[in-house]
Amino acid sequence: MSRAIPLSYTLRSVFQRRTRTALTVAVMALVVLAVTVMLSLVSGIRRTLVETGEADNLIVMRKGATNDGSSMVPIEAYRAVRYFPGIAADPVTGEPLVSPEMVVQPFFYRQDGGRENVLVRGVRPVAFAVHRKVRLVEGRAPRSSSGEAVVGRAVAARYPGLRIGAEMRFGRRAWKVVGILEAGGSSFESEVWVDVNDLWSDANRALYSGLRLTVAADADAAALARRVAADARWALEAKPEIEYYREQADSANFLFSLTVALGVIMGIGASFGAMNTMFAAVRSRVAEIGTLRALGFSRRSILASFLAEALVIALAGCVVGVVLAVGATLAINAALLGVAINLMTFTTATVQLRVSAGNALFALCFSVLLGFAGGFLPASRAARLSPAEALRRRA
Amino acid sequence: MIHLSNVSRHFRRGPDVIKALDRVTLEIQAGRFVALMGPSGSGKSTLLNILSGIDRADEGEVEVAGQRLTGLSEDELAVWRARHVGLVFQFYNLMPVLSACENVELPLLLTDLSRPERRRRAELALEVVGLMRERFEHLPGALSGGEQQRVAIARAIVTDPDLIVADEPTGDLDARSADQVLALLSELNREFEKTIVLVTHDPRALRWVQAIYHLDKGSLLEGVEATRATQAVEQTLGVPPRSAAR
Amino acid sequence: MGYLTLVRRNLRRNRLRTALTAASITLSIFLVCAVLSLPSGFTAIHDRLAAGTRFLVHNKAGITYLMPYGSLQQIRAVPGGTAATSFSRFGGVYDEPKNLFPNFSVDAETVGDIWPDFQISPQAIADFRRYRDAALVGYQTMRTFHWKVGDRVTLRSTVWPVQLDFRIVGELPEPHGNPMWFLFSRTYLEEAVRAKGLSAEQAGMIWVRVADPADVPPVMRRIDDLFRNSDAETASETEKSFFESFMSSLSGLTNVILAVGFLVVVAVVFITANTCSMAIRERAAEIAMLKALGFRRSVILGLLLAETLALAIGGGAVGAFGAYGVLKLLAALGATGARPGLGPLSMFLVTPWHVVEGIGLSLLVGVVAGVFPSWGAARKPVAEALREVF
Structure with a gap:
């Protein structure tokens, strides 16, 4: 029967050496901060892309194309697909919900002089019915052959001049901003939408990059996809939008591996630092350990007490780190609306950072692991001290 | 050698000001071997620190070995100490990572001497204090208390200072080692004409020193009080002193 | 015996602590070197490929x-x-x-x-x-x-x-x-x-x-x-400027990565400062004694800083050369095509200059981490230092 050393004793020990504890907590916090911000970027990319898709939408592209920026779908193919069975109809007009779209990646010139590709999507009015997440928060949709453009919220945030009524230049002409679109933080917010006829004449070619269509509620999406792929003339394929955007999010996998590698290496470094602190704590309390053992506390309770001390430090670091990470991501979002990253289409998208509950849980597990890694060896050294030896080594 | 006039030193402890030394005037001739005695908190260590240039007086004049210490900066005092004072502490304060000989060599790093010359002088100093040669390369942890204090004394004399100050040099030693250390200090006084100031509680020191100064509550005892204090020490010793006090 | 003997022996006094601190410096400098080499790897590849007499024309x-x-x-x-x-x-x-x-x-x-x-x-x-x-x-x-x-x-x-x-x-x-x-x-x-x-x-x-x-x-x-x-309408540009504008579109991501690199450096400064201040606290008596013997403040500061710097540069050099070796190896493995799974990992391109940068950075880490505790210890008046320990 062994008595446990009260936690309050452990806590008091933690506060005894303030500088040492504070520095160690700071190290833990920095590591947690770095890993959490990186993770929030990874999950931000995934969320931005995955949320772009609609569950009952299919995307039709050239077979093998990895994104609609590199695919070509002839107008004839659109006309044929439009009347395939199983496609939902617009409740108002009765027209099939098939949105033919052309994307181009014209240069946009930033205020800092840098140049980036922005995804410009040429659409017909049906696009707003097919992409149900897309809402016009201001203004209205572009009229046909009018040179009008609707600007995604993230693009508008990055180019401060882009307000309704403003004129913008891209491609080979000037465009008039008539609306601002929002789409639940998804990648559509990093796009500019114009009328497809305008974009055809601007890009000097009349074809589509891809089609988006909504499957009727009672129809079989897989059968419809097979039907699209079956037509050998056009070499097309159809897949669920969700799946398409999940594949796009694969670009985040490298970043995730990088984050894990970074976390492991930084974590080892930080646990070495924590180990130093804990060894010093054990050394400076040899006499105390001797006394506690002489009083009858078991080896196990000494071990637990020192481990608890390491864990308290790690958890404090975790809390500080996550709070800092939340602050940092909020600041980045407020200042820049997120981090501008390059998608597979080589266009720039703004990703909002948000420290999710999952990220925080990851940080918590990570810190507990660091606490154990840093605390175990010193704690077991403390536990191994015999009471007589500990009291003797006091001098 | 040592001239102190009206030296005061105050310490602040919370809201209180404690007078560690209160207008002490003291004159010690060159070549003397004297002891400062008194109960804890009487100011004897503070006095020792001031006359060895470790601490500075708040008021009064201090002149040691021909140098007026009042007004010297911390670094100027350090340079002066390195040249003129040898220090011996109760807990020896040897560098645990350096061997006996290297510890003695340490203060010579502050001189222009060459490396072999430093080494030679360190060995010489260790021979003077009577440390056995095979112990020269031992780390302090492998030496007895008496041996460590010999090494510390060797470190104090290796720069050939005018003044040696020792703060409770026998405080942590057994009786035999304590006698040997006192005898060694006395020998350094006689043969090398070092001025030695000793702070001690150890009544045995009476057998070796030429004079005792008693401190109490920051003041030097004088006249009848001083004589009475010396007699009290002699009684605890129970043996007539070898040399007369004052 | 000289000052260096003292520094060397002090470093060896608590071998475990020295090793742990050096190892965490090594890991951090390794990381930072790797992170720094990622963007410059792209540039270096293109500097190499860009010929001075060739340019490209694309639609404006x-x-x-x-x-x-x-x-x-x-x-x-x-x-x-x-x-x-x-x-x-x-x-x-x-x-x-x-x-x-x-x-x-x-x-x-x-x-x-x-x-x-x-x-x-x-x-x-x-x-x-x-x-x-x-x-x-x-x-x-x-x-x-x-x-x-x-x-x-x-x-x-x-x-x-x-x-x-x-x-x-x-x-x-x-x-x-x-x-x-x-x-x-x-x-x-x-x-x-x-x-x-x-x-x-x-x-x-x-x-x-x-x-x-x-x-x-x-x-x-x-x-x-x-x-x-x-x-x-056309826009002509050199390969290099074309590539640079591509890189500038990646700036959001590279900024995040550089910020993380900065955090790594701050963390290792804290670890090193902690080690330095623990070492100084444990040796308060020795430092007080050195002062009493007549060692000036600058000498004490120098001794303590030298110790932290030796630790930092030692650990940093291992990290920087390690990064050089490991990333070169990855690049070599990637170049053989035997391990296509390496993907972007083989795209790091470290140059000897990165090793210099890494060692320079560890020097900075040592100075920043060491200077505060060391200066505090060196500045303390000798009498006060002695009073605290005895």
Whole structure:
């Protein structure tokens, strides 16, 4: 029967050496901060892309194309697909919900002089019915052959001049901003939408990059996809939008591996630092350990007490780190609306950072692991001290 | 050698000001071997620190070995100490990572001497204090208390200072080692004409020193009080002193 | 015995602590070197590939805006240019969609003139002109797919509704050739596209070569002037500036990565400062005694700082050289094509300069971490220091 050393004793020990504890907590916090911000970027990319898709939408592209920026779908193919069975109809007009779209990646010139590709999507009015997440928060949709453009919220945030009524230049002409679109933080917010006829004449070619269509509620999406792929003339394929955007999010996998590698290496470094602190704590309390053992506390309770001390430090670091990470991501979002990253289409998208509950849980597990890694060896050294030896080594 | 006039030193402890030394005037001739005695908190260590240039007086004049210490900066005092004072502490304060000989060599790093010359002088100093040669390369942890204090004394004399100050040099030693250390200090006084100031509680020191100064509550005892204090020490010793006090 | 003896012995006093601290410095400097080498790796690759007498022309509106094929003839007529070829993306995949790599149609007869610096063998250049289905392939791509000269391969385009069979007639050889490219003749593509009732009479980009590097700016200007106010205005730029604007679009991500690198450095400063202050606290008595012996404050500061600096530079040098070695190894493994799974990990490019930077950074870490505790210990008046310990 062994008595446990009260936690309050452990806590008091933690506060005894303030500088040492504070520095160690700071190290833990920095590591947690770095890993959490990186993770929030990874999950931000995934969320931005995955949320772009609609569950009952299919995307039709050239077979093998990895994104609609590199695919070509002839107008004839659109006309044929439009009347395939199983496609939902617009409740108002009765027209099939098939949105033919052309994307181009014209240069946009930033205020800092840098140049980036922005995804410009040429659409017909049906696009707003097919992409149900897309809402016009201001203004209205572009009229046909009018040179009008609707600007995604993230693009508008990055180019401060882009307000309704403003004129913008891209491609080979000037465009008039008539609306601002929002789409639940998804990648559509990093796009500019114009009328497809305008974009055809601007890009000097009349074809589509891809089609988006909504499957009727009672129809079989897989059968419809097979039907699209079956037509050998056009070499097309159809897949669920969700799946398409999940594949796009694969670009985040490298970043995730990088984050894990970074976390492991930084974590080892930080646990070495924590180990130093804990060894010093054990050394400076040899006499105390001797006394506690002489009083009858078991080896196990000494071990637990020192481990608890390491864990308290790690958890404090975790809390500080996550709070800092939340602050940092909020600041980045407020200042820049997120981090501008390059998608597979080589266009720039703004990703909002948000420290999710999952990220925080990851940080918590990570810190507990660091606490154990840093605390175990010193704690077991403390536990191994015999009471007589500990009291003797006091001098 | 040592001239102190009206030296005061105050310490602040919370809201209180404690007078560690209160207008002490003291004159010690060159070549003397004297002891400062008194109960804890009487100011004897503070006095020792001031006359060895470790601490500075708040008021009064201090002149040691021909140098007026009042007004010297911390670094100027350090340079002066390195040249003129040898220090011996109760807990020896040897560098645990350096061997006996290297510890003695340490203060010579502050001189222009060459490396072999430093080494030679360190060995010489260790021979003077009577440390056995095979112990020269031992780390302090492998030496007895008496041996460590010999090494510390060797470190104090290796720069050939005018003044040696020792703060409770026998405080942590057994009786035999304590006698040997006192005898060694006395020998350094006689043969090398070092001025030695000793702070001690150890009544045995009476057998070796030429004079005792008693401190109490920051003041030097004088006249009848001083004589009475010396007699009290002699009684605890129970043996007539070898040399007369004052 | 000298001051260095003291520093060395003090470092060895608590070996475990020294080792743990040095190891965490090593890991951090390793990380920072790796992180720093990622963006500069891209730049270095392109600095190496960019030839001073070559530039590219694309539609002013953007890379995905095409130019009429006829523009090529007009550009060839511009005085100062010695050769020009169209360069259009085919978007071909080999076997399965994930095997995506850069493949372009070009004007076959010009390849040797546009890219003499690739040092393609004369036989390959001749064969490339002779066979309409010929392909020249970068050495890296050859290894990735285990292709060899003479192989016949089929690529399915994601741009055009065609799939084409090619014969590989040569490689863009290591080390000067582009490692990834797959080049083939545009007439071969045109035939196949026309059979589908479409037309590929357009150019994505046009490469131009001039005789002398000094001719690059005037010829670029002449070309852009020629197409000004036409249907397809052009923008000419050097390979380097093209790549730089691509890199600047990655700045969001690189900034995040650099910020993380900064956090790593701050963390290791804290770890080192902690070690330094623990060492100083444990040695308070010794430091007080050194002062009493007459060692001046600057000497004490120097001794303590030297210890932290030795620790930092020692750990940092291992980290920096380690990063150099490990990343070189990864790059070498990636170059053999034996481990295609390495992916971007083989794209780090460390130079000896990164090692210097890493060691410089560890020096900074040592100074920042050591200076506060050391200065505090050195500055304390000797009497106060003695009172605290005795």
